Amino acid sequence: MIRISIDAMGGDHGPVVVVPALAKFLQRRPDARFILFGKQDLVQPELAKFPALAKSVELVHCDVAVAMDDKPSQALRHGRGKSSMWRAIEAVKLNQADVCISAGNTGALMAMARFCLRTMANIDRPAIAAIWPTSRSESIVLDVGASIGADAHQLVDFAILGGAMSRALFQIERPSIGLLNVGVEEVKGQEEVKEAGAMLRDTDLNSMTYHGFVEGDDIGKGTVDVVVTEGFSGNIALKTAEGTARQIGGYLRAAMSRTLMAKIGYVFARGAFKALAEKMDVRKINGGVFLGLNGIVVKSHGGTDDEGFAAAIDLGYDMVRNRLIDRIEADLQLFHARRHQHALSRAPRLGEEGEGEA
Amino acid sequence: MIRISIDAMGGDHGPVVVVPALAKFLQRRPDARFILFGKQDLVQPELAKFPALAKSVELVHCDVAVAMDDKPSQALRHGRGKSSMWRAIEAVKLNQADVCISAGNTGALMAMARFCLRTMANIDRPAIAAIWPTSRSESIVLDVGASIGADAHQLVDFAILGGAMSRALFQIERPSIGLLNVGVEEVKGQEEVKEAGAMLRDTDLNSMTYHGFVEGDDIGKGTVDVVVTEGFSGNIALKTAEGTARQIGGYLRAAMSRTLMAKIGYVFARGAFKALAEKMDVRKINGGVFLGLNGIVVKSHGGTDDEGFAAAIDLGYDMVRNRLIDRIEADLQLFHARRHQHALSRAPRLGEEGEGEA
Numbered sequence: 001m002i003r004i005s006i007d008a009m010g011g012d013h014g015p016v017v018v019v020p021a022l023a024k025f026l027q028r029r030p031d032a033r034f035i036l037f038g039k040q041d042l043v044q045p046e047l048a049k050f051p052a053l054a055k056s057v058e059l060v061h062c063d064v065a066v067a068m069d070d071k072p073s074q075a076l077r078h079g080r081g082k083s084s085m086w087r088a089i090e091a092v093k094l095n096q097a098d099v100c101i102s103a104g105n106t107g108a109l110m111a112m113a114r115f116c117l118r119t120m121a122n123i124d125r126p127a128i129a130a131i132w133p134t135s136r137s138e139s140i141v142l143d144v145g146a147s148i149g150a151d152a153h154q155l156v157d158f159a160i161l162g163g164a165m166s167r168a169l170f171q172i173e174r175p176s177i178g179l180l181n182v183g184v185e186e187v188k189g190q191e192e193v194k195e196a197g198a199m200l201r202d203t204d205l206n207s208m209t210y211h212g213f214v215e216g217d218d219i220g221k222g223t224v225d226v227v228v229t230e231g232f233s234g235n236i237a238l239k240t241a242e243g244t245a246r247q248i249g250g251y252l253r254a255a256m257s258r259t260l261m262a263k264i265g266y267v268f269a270r271g272a273f274k275a276l277a278e279k280m281d282v283r284k285i286n287g288g289v290f291l292g293l294n295g296i297v298v299k300s301h302g303g304t305d306d307e308g309f310a311a312a313i314d315l316g317y318d319m320v321r322n323r324l325i326d327r328i329e330a331d332l333q334l335f336h337a338r339r340h341q342h343a344l345s346r347a348p349r350l351g352e353e354g355e356g357e358a
Numbered sequence: 359m360i361r362i363s364i365d366a367m368g369g370d371h372g373p374v375v376v377v378p379a380l381a382k383f384l385q386r387r388p389d390a391r392f393i394l395f396g397k398q399d400l401v402q403p404e405l406a407k408f409p410a411l412a413k414s415v416e417l418v419h420c421d422v423a424v425a426m427d428d429k430p431s432q433a434l435r436h437g438r439g440k441s442s443m444w445r446a447i448e449a450v451k452l453n454q455a456d457v458c459i460s461a462g463n464t465g466a467l468m469a470m471a472r473f474c475l476r477t478m479a480n481i482d483r484p485a486i487a488a489i490w491p492t493s494r495s496e497s498i499v500l501d502v503g504a505s506i507g508a509d510a511h512q513l514v515d516f517a518i519l520g521g522a523m524s525r526a527l528f529q530i531e532r533p534s535i536g537l538l539n540v541g542v543e544e545v546k547g548q549e550e551v552k553e554a555g556a557m558l559r560d561t562d563l564n565s566m567t568y569h570g571f572v573e574g575d576d577i578g579k580g581t582v583d584v585v586v587t588e589g590f591s592g593n594i595a596l597k598t599a600e601g602t603a604r605q606i607g608g609y610l611r612a613a614m615s616r617t618l619m620a621k622i623g624y625v626f627a628r629g630a631f632k633a634l635a636e637k638m639d640v641r642k643i644n645g646g647v648f649l650g651l652n653g654i655v656v657k658s659h660g661g662t663d664d665e666g667f668a669a670a671i672d673l674g675y676d677m678v679r680n681r682l683i684d685r686i687e688a689d690l691q692l693f694h695a696r697r698h699q700h701a702l703s704r705a706p707r708l709g710e711e712g713e714g715e716a
Contacts, residue, residue, distance in 0.1 A: 003604070013434030091480060108617065110546075119517065134605070135605050138505065145540050145541075148540065148548050166563065178432045179596060181588055182506065182589070182593040182594065183503075187674050190506050190590065193470075199665050214596035215593075215594075215597050216594040216595070216596065216597025216599075216600070217597040217598065217600050217601030217604070219601060219602070220598070220601035220602050220604065220605040221601060221605070224518075228361050231540070232540055232548060232591060233590060233591045233594045235540040235541075236538060236573075236574040236587075236591045236594065236595050237573065237574070237575075237594050237595065237598040239541075239573050239574025239575040240574035240575065240577060240595045240598050240602075241574075241578070241598050241599070241601075242574070242575050242579070243574060243577060243578035243579060244578050244598075244599045244602040244606075245577040245602055245606060246575070246578065246602055247493050247579070248491070248602075248603060248606050251492055251634055251637050252610070252634060255627075255630040255633050255634040256627060256630055258630055258633065259624050259629060261627065261628075261629060262626070262627045262629060262630035263614030263631075264623075264626045264627075265581060265622075265623040265624065265625070265626030265627025265628070265630065266623065266627060267623070268619050268622045268626060269613075269614060269619065269620045269621070269622075269623025269624060269627065270619075270623070271617060271619055271620060272613040272614055272617065272619075272620035272623065272690075273613065275616065276609055276610060276613040279613075280607050285636055328689075352408055
């Protein structure tokens with residue numbers, strides 16, 4: 001049984017979208033159990049519309065809801081301990097739930113998740129991982145905005161986190177990892193990216209393959225399973241891709257309604273356009289995953305509908321079922337053991353002969 | 359008369375693409391004059407195919423050609439003073455040409471341009487500006503990879519350079535300027551972006567309007583006329599958008615050939631698809647512009663065809679005709695005068711009363 005805690009007040013629409021999403025999801029996965037945190041007078045009427053939910057959903061009343069435009073510091077001040085967002089995260093900490101889903105505002109959710117769950121041992125900073133549809137299949141890109149800038153060690157952490165997620169979510173035995181970089185050689189700067197590359201190359205991990213540097217256009221090609229970058233460029237890449245997709249969608253709609261012939265063509269090709277629209281449907285890949293914390297938190301798009309929110313629940317469910325946290329911990333341990341070994345084997349021998357050869 | 363120097367050996371195809379591009383361009387702009395730098399035995403046979411070029415094109419033989427995979431330092435070592443790339447840039451310095459166009463490798467071209475032309479007074483670093491098709495029209499994005507990282511002053515320089523280019527190229531009287539940033543508030547880092555924003559807000563320039571921060575998806579929307587960022591994120595944004603456009607193009611082609619109905623629809627809508635393909639044709643907006651140097655250099659895509667190379671020449675031609683360099687110099691002077699005034703007006707009055715009030 002997988003237990004999922006839900007912030008019912010998050011997102012632009014709150015319980016009106018969240019509750020129908022639970023109903024959708026439970027049809028696919030009847031074994032899931034939900035704890036729903038939110039304002040009773042708003043959530044209960046929605047629940048009443050889906051009597052089948054009663055046996056799988058427990059509602060916990062919370063007075064406070066974090067607003068979509070609350071600053072992280074505000075949200076922490078007013079909402080710590082009592083908001084639906086906080087309580088949903090805390091349920092994971094208290095082992096009442098295996099994963100938390102919220103469509104609330106990203107900054108507040110990350111601040112609360114960090115404060116409540118804390119980062120894992122050996123991890124400096126959490127990252128937000130996005131699932132990116134590619135020409136091949138789907139890749140994971142991180143960090144897409146948890147923090148700005150990252151040193152080499154943090155980038156390597158992101159690689160381990162993303163690699164574990166790729167194995168848990170897509171059952172890729174040995175995912176390939178690429179570091180996002182620019183193609184121009186001999187450009188100064190980005191020493192941290194080069195250093196991270198050297199660390200990943202030197203420390204052989206059975207759980208992943210280090211591919212090398214990748215560029216922006218490699219993400220959509222699906223050149224690697226996991227694209228690692230710091231949060232500023234990751235966020236800009238993600239939003240630029242979303243913007244480009246919308247822009248081309250707009251061009252396409254305009255082109256297909258311009259002439260009578262085009263309109264006739266559209267009627268014939270309607271099935272194809274429907275398939276294309278499904279391919280480009282961002283709802284299906286809805287959900288940023290917070291990685292590196294002692295617990296899994298999935299952030300759904302704030303403006304999504306029930307279909308989209310259900311997809312975010314899918315994501316959380318799959319990661320719990322495939323033991324994401326255990327995988328991350330095992331990989332981190334292995335990595336640090338190997339790094340230690342690597343350092344020993346390269347250290348000048350100062351003690352007895354043979355030391356450091358282990 | 360506008361005089362254009364061309365590196366005939368640049369790009370994946372060299373003179374086979376460059377020479378037909380000149381012929382195309384001269385049909386549109388018969389008043390242009392070209393100096394072509396390249397290997398005589400390779401360029402002359404191409405020129406012979408277009409007898410009409412003879413009166414507008416002068417060929418200067420160069421023994422050395424910079425290879426597409428030469429590192430910038432290699433290119434400078436072997437090609438300085440004698441390669442077709444260097445000589446084409448130098449023609450601008452020697453006032454034999456008004457603008458230089460090359461499809462050669464970006465790193466080498468930037469290194470040579472910087473070394474030969476030097477940066478303008480009051481400018482720290484050059485930038486590469488890209489023209490970005492948007493849902494509204496076209497915007498300018500810079501820096502897309504001349505250097506990595508930028509402090510607040512350098513970002514402000516980029517704003518001035520991009521603003522001048524927007525006025526020269528699109529005749530926008532007072533272009534709006536946006537600083538690329540991530541939406542998450544209270545995230546640490548990117549102090550330089552915030553500081554650049556404050557400087558642009560404080561220093562009112564008649565030649566541009568400071569809009570504020572923009573995010574990745576604002577680029578394609580055309581929210582502002584000029585998007586300013588440092589070269590790492592700019593390069594990643596540009597390549598990610600190109601990759602996304604190609605990816606969606608692939609989806610569309612696959613969808614339209616999947617079923618018989620789709621194929622029939624395609625036949626009817628062929629005109630619409632052609633219009634869409636033209637809209638998405640990267641050749642038409644081919645050309646990265648090097649800004650901030652004492653002269654204009656346009657970098658064409660290496661793999662482009664004659665149509666694309668001709669578009670890069672268009673770009674150079676338009677910027678010369680609209681006195682880009684004069685505009686940049688005037689804006690820089692005005693900006694620094696205003697900054698000085700602004701600093702004086704805020705400085706504590708230490709001397710005679712009334713000082714600093716001017």
